[in-house]
Amino acid sequence: MFEAVEGLLGEHAELEARLALPETHADARTAKTLNQRYAELTAIITTWREWRQAGDDITAARELAAEEPTFAGEVEALTTQREAAEERLRRLLVPRDPTDDKDAILEIKSGEGGEESALFAGDLLRMYTRYAEQRGWSSEILDSTESDLGGFKSVTLAVKARGATDRSGPGHAPYGLLKFEGGVHRVQRVPVTESQGRVHTSAAGVLVLPEAEAIDVQIDENDLRIDVFRSSGPGGQSVNTTDSAVRITHVPTGIVVSCQNEKSQLQNKEQALRILRARLLAVAQEEADAAAGEARRSQVRTVDRSERIRTYNFPENRISDHRTGYKAYNLDQVLNGDLQPVVDACVEADLEARLAAVEAE
Structure with a gap:
């Protein structure tokens, strides 16, 4: 596997030369890709x-240890150092998802269970918002439709890293971690509307998209159909006397996005375009994954999105991830933002699956 690195040396030198040319930076999209x-x-x-240097140092240390036994400890330390470098290298050689270093847009929708499902969607929103706070990210609600009891029929949340330090290393940016939240989340608890104290099961769906920048996705205004309408609140009542809500239809793909949270039509249009760009980027990425073949696709990420990925059991204070087998009895803490151990299990399972695929090739 490591023999492939020698073939990358030439590409690295070529990229270094291209990045030194002023004309390379005239095209922002090309420059970003090359960087x-x-x-x-x-x-x-x-x-x-x-890794190679550590190997040479071990050889030298062994020769010295043959003459002077006190160098035996040096051999052991260098061997540990080389094994650590070897593991890092194995992981770095796994092809990365090119969208891992992007910000994320989460769309949370209530499902089976009516008002209880909408309340659970609100719980998920709070969990992701507090998780973002713990990671030092910012979050912003782009669009929402509330239910009568204060939950959400649907809510769209943008999560952004505050700077380059929040993106250092694979999987440090919002999308690189939150992408594993996509799927159906099932909750088991006694609903507030249940008078007999019986446990009910309901679900909410989460769709996670990498937020696209303008240079990532080119949108032709001629491909858009834009409609305006009045914002509505719980129960469908109008909450705005002007046509400030915006619905954008991307005609070539049929993707429809609407936003009504902002007070001005222009602001709602900008928010809708952010979501539209993210969806278009996701479509392009799915097509690229399909073209790359099954061997390079993550086993965690390719779970059918119609299947449940996780169960939140309130009576037992238990959270269970059905893809990784992760289970813990601190549901209250997880819903309060302590989501990292759950995400880490998904990241590790995803990495191991991709690593196995590369080594099989």
Whole structure:
């Protein structure tokens, strides 16, 4: 597997030369792509050189240890160092999802269970908002439709890293971690509307999209059909006397996005375009994944989105992830934002699956 690194040295040198040319930076999209690939290769090559150097140092230390036994400890320390570099290199050689370093847009929709499902959608919103706070990210509600009891029939949340330090390393940016939240989340608890104290099961769906920048997705205004209407609140009553809500239809794909949270039509249009760009980027990425073949696709991410991915059992204070087998009895803490251990299990399962696929090739 490591032999492939030697073939990357030429590509790395070529990228370095191209990035030194002023004309490369005249095209922002090209420059961004080249910079991302250069950074990826730099991490691989630096670790590979560290791994090789550690091997040479071990050989030298063994020769010294044969003459002076006190050097035996040095051999052991260098071996540990080389094994750590080897593991890092194995992981770096796994092809990355190019959208992992992007911000994320989450769409949470209530499902089976009526008002109880809408209340659970509100719980999920709070969980992701507090998780974002713990990670040092910012979050913003782009659009929402509330239910009569204060839950959400649907809510769209944007989660953004505050700077480059929030994106350092694979899986540190919002989408690289939150992408594993996509799917059906099932809740088991006694609803507030239940008078007999019986436990009910309901569900809410989460769709996670990488937020696209303008240079990632080009949208032709001629491909858009834009309609305006009045915002509505719980029960469908009008909450605005002007036509400020916006619905955008992307005619070539049939994707429809609507926003009504902002007071002005222009603001709602901008928010809707953010969501539309994210959806178009997701479609393009799915097509690219399909073209790449099954061997390079994550086993965690390709679970049918119609299937439940996780169960939140309130009577037992238990959370169970059905893809990874993760189980813990701290549901109250997880819903309060302590989601990282659950996400880490998904990240590790995803990495192991992709690593196995690469080694099989």
